[in-house]
Amino acid sequence: xxxxxxxxxxxxxxxxxxxxxxxxxxxxxxxxxxxxxxxxxxxxxxxxxxxxxxxxxxxxxxxxxxxxxxxxxxxxxxxxxxxxxxxxxxxxxxxxxxxxxxxxxxxxxxxxxxxxxxxxxxxxxxxxxxxxxxxxxxxxxxxxxxxxxxxxxxxxxxxxxxxxxxxxxxxxxxxxxxxxxxxxxxxxxxxxxxxxxxxxxxxxxxxxxxxxxxxxxxxxxxxxxxxxxxxxxxxxxxxxxxxxxxxxxxxxxxxxxxxxxxxxxxxxxxxxxxxxxxxxxxxxxxxxxxxxxxxxxxxxxxxxxxxxxxxxxxxxxxxxxxxxxxxxxxxxxxxxxxxxxxxxxxxxxxxxxxxxxxxxxxxxxxxxxxxxxxxxxxxxxxxxxxxxxxxxxxxxxxxxxxxxxxxxxxxxxxxxxxxxxxxxxxxxxxxxxxxxxxxxxxxxxxxxxxxxxxxxxxxxxxxxxxxxxxxxxxxxxxxxxxxx
Amino acid sequence: xxxxxxxxxxxxxxxxxxxxxxxxxxxxxxxxxxxxxxxxxxxxxxxxxxxxxxxxxxxxxxxxxxxxxxxxxxxxxxxxxxxxxxxxxxxxxxxxxxxxxxxxxxxxxxxxxxxxxxxxxxxxxxxxxxxxxxxxxxxxxxxxxxxxxxxxxxxxxxxxxxxxxxxxxxxxxxxxxxxxxxxxxxxxxxxxxxxxxxxxxxxxxxxxxxxxxxxxxxxxxxxxxxxxxxxxxxxxxxxxxxxxxxxxxxxxxxxxxxxxxxxxxxxxxxxxxxxxxxxxxxxxxxxxxxxxxxxxxxxxxxxxxxxxxxxxxxxxxxxxxxxxxxxxxxxxxxxxxxxxxxxxxxxxxxxxxxxxxxxxxxxxxxxxxxxxxxxxxxxxxxxxxxxxxxxxxxxxxxxxxxxxxxxxxxxxxxxxxxxxxxxxxxxxxxxxxxxxxxxxxxxxxxxxxxxxxxxxxxxxxxxxxxxxxxxxxxxxxxxxxxxx
Numbered sequence: 026x027x028x029x030x031x032x033x034x035x036x037x038x039x040x041x042x043x044x045x046x047x048x049x050x051x052x053x054x055x056x057x058x059x060x061x062x063x064x065x066x067x068x069x070x071x072x073x074x075x076x077x078x079x080x081x082x083x084x085x086x087x088x089x090x091x092x093x094x095x096x097x098x099x100x101x102x103x104x105x106x107x108x109x110x111x112x113x114x115x116x117x118x119x120x121x122x123x124x125x126x127x128x129x130x131x132x133x134x135x136x137x138x139x140x141x142x143x144x145x146x147x148x149x150x151x152x153x154x155x156x157x158x159x160x161x162x163x164x165x166x167x168x169x170x171x172x173x174x175x176x177x178x179x180x181x182x183x184x185x186x187x188x189x190x191x192x193x194x195x196x197x198x199x200x201x202x203x204x205x206x207x208x209x210x211x212x213x214x215x216x217x218x219x220x221x222x223x224x225x226x227x228x229x230x231x232x233x234x235x236x237x238x239x240x241x242x243x244x245x246x247x248x249x250x251x252x253x254x255x256x257x258x259x260x261x262x263x264x265x266x267x268x269x270x271x272x273x274x275x276x277x278x279x280x281x282x283x284x285x286x287x288x289x290x291x292x293x294x295x296x297x298x299x300x301x302x303x304x305x306x307x308x309x310x311x312x313x314x315x316x317x318x319x320x321x322x323x324x325x326x327x328x329x330x331x332x333x334x335x336x337x338x339x340x341x342x343x344x345x346x347x348x349x350x351x352x353x354x355x356x357x358x359x360x361x362x363x364x365x366x367x368x369x370x371x372x373x374x375x376x377x378x379x380x381x382x383x384x385x386x387x388x389x390x391x392x393x394x395x396x397x398x399x400x401x402x403x404x405x406x407x408x409x410x411x412x413x414x415x416x417x418x419x420x421x422x423x424x425x426x427x428x429x430x431x432x433x434x435x436x437x438x439x440x441x442x443x444x445x446x447x448x449x450x451x452x453x454x455x456x457x458x459x460x461x462x463x464x465x466x467x468x469x470x471x472x473x474x475x476x477x478x479x480x481x482x483x484x485x486x487x488x489x490x491x492x493x494x495x496x497x498x499x500x501x502x503x504x505x506x507x508x509x
Numbered sequence: 510x511x512x513x514x515x516x517x518x519x520x521x522x523x524x525x526x527x528x529x530x531x532x533x534x535x536x537x538x539x540x541x542x543x544x545x546x547x548x549x550x551x552x553x554x555x556x557x558x559x560x561x562x563x564x565x566x567x568x569x570x571x572x573x574x575x576x577x578x579x580x581x582x583x584x585x586x587x588x589x590x591x592x593x594x595x596x597x598x599x600x601x602x603x604x605x606x607x608x609x610x611x612x613x614x615x616x617x618x619x620x621x622x623x624x625x626x627x628x629x630x631x632x633x634x635x636x637x638x639x640x641x642x643x644x645x646x647x648x649x650x651x652x653x654x655x656x657x658x659x660x661x662x663x664x665x666x667x668x669x670x671x672x673x674x675x676x677x678x679x680x681x682x683x684x685x686x687x688x689x690x691x692x693x694x695x696x697x698x699x700x701x702x703x704x705x706x707x708x709x710x711x712x713x714x715x716x717x718x719x720x721x722x723x724x725x726x727x728x729x730x731x732x733x734x735x736x737x738x739x740x741x742x743x744x745x746x747x748x749x750x751x752x753x754x755x756x757x758x759x760x761x762x763x764x765x766x767x768x769x770x771x772x773x774x775x776x777x778x779x780x781x782x783x784x785x786x787x788x789x790x791x792x793x794x795x796x797x798x799x800x801x802x803x804x805x806x807x808x809x810x811x812x813x814x815x816x817x818x819x820x821x822x823x824x825x826x827x828x829x830x831x832x833x834x835x836x837x838x839x840x841x842x843x844x845x846x847x848x849x850x851x852x853x854x855x856x857x858x859x860x861x862x863x864x865x866x867x868x869x870x871x872x873x874x875x876x877x878x879x880x881x882x883x884x885x886x887x888x889x890x891x892x893x894x895x896x897x898x899x900x901x902x903x904x905x906x907x908x909x910x911x912x913x914x915x916x917x918x919x920x921x922x923x924x925x926x927x928x929x930x931x932x933x934x935x936x937x938x939x940x941x942x943x944x945x946x947x948x949x950x951x952x953x954x955x956x957x958x959x960x961x962x963x964x965x966x967x968x969x970x971x972x973x974x975x976x977x978x979x980x981x982x983x984x985x986x987x988x989x990x991x992x993x
Contacts, residue, residue: 166655168881179654179881220895223880226659286646286789315789 603683613820618749725859770930
């Protein structure tokens with residue numbers, strides 16, 4: 026009965042769907058355009074899209090339910106077919122705008138069309154509800170994120186299934202669109218990203234059916250898929266994208282760069298601030314600037330506050346002064362001041378590449394006291410290798426440096442000034458960046474302190490930022506931008 | 510002891526100065542704020558476990574303004590000039606030079622008016638794609654796939670593939686023609702250069718040698734000088750610009766289509782939009798993009814006009830038809846004398862190598878993007894087989910066609926532009942459909958006046974192509990021939 030529309034159960038291997046008993050499989054591309062039939066078998070319109078609820082209260086659904094359909098009244102583009110005129114068209118006006126119907130109006134689904142229980146429609150224009158996507162408009166042919174493969178893929182088809190939930194852990198608890206038991210429950214299984222799926226859509230339907238057994242369809246389960254925005258300016262799918270949190274910031278950054286701009290912005294907006302900040306840090310500076318400028322200023326400021334100050338300063342330096350000032354104004358005062366102080370240094374100097382994230386302790390502490398201080402700090406830098414020693418606190422001058430390893434191995438009662446290395450190599454904020462990089466390489470340092478005119482510590486240049494200065498240019502282009 | 514500390518730092522970093530450089534106005538207040546902030550003890554919720562790990566992962570390359578400024582001079586020049594100029598100048602490749610030279614030699618100044626009109630069309634077309642890139646943040650093939658469905662995508666990509674494969678062939682023909690000027694047979698130069706281009710691009714070192722080819726193309730700046738030195742009748746030149754004349758002989762029509770095809774080549778639109786997207790340009794920066802597009806188109810077509818004038822003032826006056834590179838080179842004789850051939854050969858080789866590297870890559874990239882195939886040089890062959898196969902096919906196929914014995918190389922260069930001209934309307938109609946989609950472009954759809962210009966261009970090119978095909982293929986086949 027479902028031949029042509031549905032898929033034979035064999036070729037599709039569905040991993041990890043034990044909670045589902047599947048009766049039929051459907052390809053979205055073949056459902057779109059099917060006529061909608063009333064009780065007498067007369068067409069009242071054509072299916073133009075399916076609505077699926079992919080999140081419920083912010084929680085991603087493993088098998089999202091199809092909750093509604095979008096109907097295009099009349100024929101394909103042209104005047105409505107003969108039989109659409111007259112009695113049947115009383116309610117949906119021919120040639121009118123597409124309208125929306127709940128899934129529970131569907132009585133049966135087969136090759137000849139979708140039979141409706143009633144032709145009484147709600148003609149109010151469709152508005153997306155939270156967590157809903159239009160499968161044809163938002164998913165089919167669009168770029169999606171494959172979370173398991175950590176890459177951007179294109180949906181060549183969407184695979185749906187008519188099925189029923191089996192009892193068990195993780196079983197579908199979502200309210201089904203219809204209280205009526207007769208309406209078939211349709212869920213989204215996943216997307217097909219194979220070239221075979223593309224080929225099947227290119228060919229005439231009859232031929233496509235014939236080659237189906239030879240096609241190597243590749244299903245990515247919906248659980249591993251994230252969908253991003255539609256093209257329409259201003260339309261944002263209001264999705265929480267909870268599943269993105271499984272990924273590492275470096276992978277997220279690579280995805281942000283692969284996605285179109287709107288998708289990248291939506292991805293970042295879905296992350297909580299620390300994760301978003303780490304993701305932005307892993308991007309290159311022009312991409313950082315473009316993303317920050319596109320975001321609502323408050324959100325951009327929150328992310329900037331979370332970023333390492335040197336990274337935040339680099340990103341802001343790429344923006345126009347007006348945009349940078351606006352974002353700085355939105356940031357919390359201490360963070361803004363810190364970033365702004367870094368922004369005052371000229372390009373190519375130690376000041377421009379240094380960070381203000383370091384740990385400095387007064388010289389008269391014992392090793393035990395120093396460790397206790399470290400332990401009780403609310404926050405420590407990501408990279409804690411050196412502990413800088415000051416002659417007094419606060420605002421002391423830099424008198425020495427010791428490594429964390431030395432501190433841990435030291436006798437608890439020994440004072441840190443006894444184990445520190447005095448007279449550390451320092452630079453000033455104006456020292457050329459190349460000179461800083463050379464010193465770091467020469468002395469084999471992990472970080473180099475930067476001091477002001479009075480010898481007070483104002484920042485450190487870490488080895489990774491120094492390497493950026495001297496790395497051969499072609500190294501940086503290992504991820505080439507193709508055209509620019 | 511603290512005072513002694515500063516000794517080595519000073520000696521290494523030079524005289525210690527005020528922490529922030531003078532000459533950065535407007536930040537002194539911020540510095541004061543910054544100075545009051547207690548530095549080491551920064552507080553923030555930054556103790557998520559992977560933050561520590563995240564710091565150690567290799568970052569994506571970061572490109573800063575400083576890096577751009579440190580690139581060699583021509584790169585700076587290109588970075589400042591932007592995508593519009595580069596895309597438009599790509600029209601002046603081997604095929605472009607050959608076509609302009611042939612037009613000048615065969616028809617004197619009488620097609621200059623067409624070049625002027627085509628310049629307007631070029632600006633209109635390139636501006637539309639740049640606008641689409643800025644507004645949607647997506648490449649052209651991406652937009653086609655997401656909005657026009659698989660069948661239109663397949664059609665558009667087929668057209669693009671045929672056009673670009675022909676153009677790649679013409680680049681190898683250019684390499685062969687340049688080689689022959691120096692007495693190197695094409696059976697040596699073409700396979701050698703094809704292998705070199707493939708290897709350089711795949712191994713990622715193409716960017717390093719690109720500048721050499723770019724420098725070589727500066728040889729074509731000899732044309733304006735040559736045009737003046739040849740002492741053309743400037744009154745005739747002006748007449749050529751302002752007095753349109755249409756002739757219905759086949760050669761004239763073919764050259765007209767070639768002129769259109771080489772000036773508004775399909776790949777230039779793809780190139781322009783992708784490069785606008787990759788640069789992350791936004792709507793706020795749009796007026797710069799438009800300015801860049803207009804100046805780029807004007808400048809590149811000014812060079813084209815000078816090529817026509819130079820050849821018209823020399824070869825046309827002498828009644829020499831351009832049959833090969835040697836005769837085309839004679840237009841440079843007023844400037845370079847006996848070295849005209851060398852100069853022309855260098856320029857032709859550089860221009861061909863430039864496009865031969867970028868074009869196959871850009872084509873493989875666009876098509877893979879549209880069909881959802883993995884596309885990046887950072888992937889291995891087995892990860893992105895379709896992308897690499899397409900790229901290799903374009904180079905090997907293009908080179909192989911050039912090697913057919915007895916092929917008139919220079920004629921081939923012009924014929925390829927005819928193919929481009931015939932396929933251009935396909936892409937133009939698609940662009941017009943996309944750029945006028947309010948769901949995609951919002952308020953940035955074409956204005957009515959703009960649409961008038963754009964549709965006029967598309968219809969004119971389409972009509973011209975049809976008339977040309979009629980006159981050259983259909984009519985002779987049924988035994989009618991137009992005066993030639």
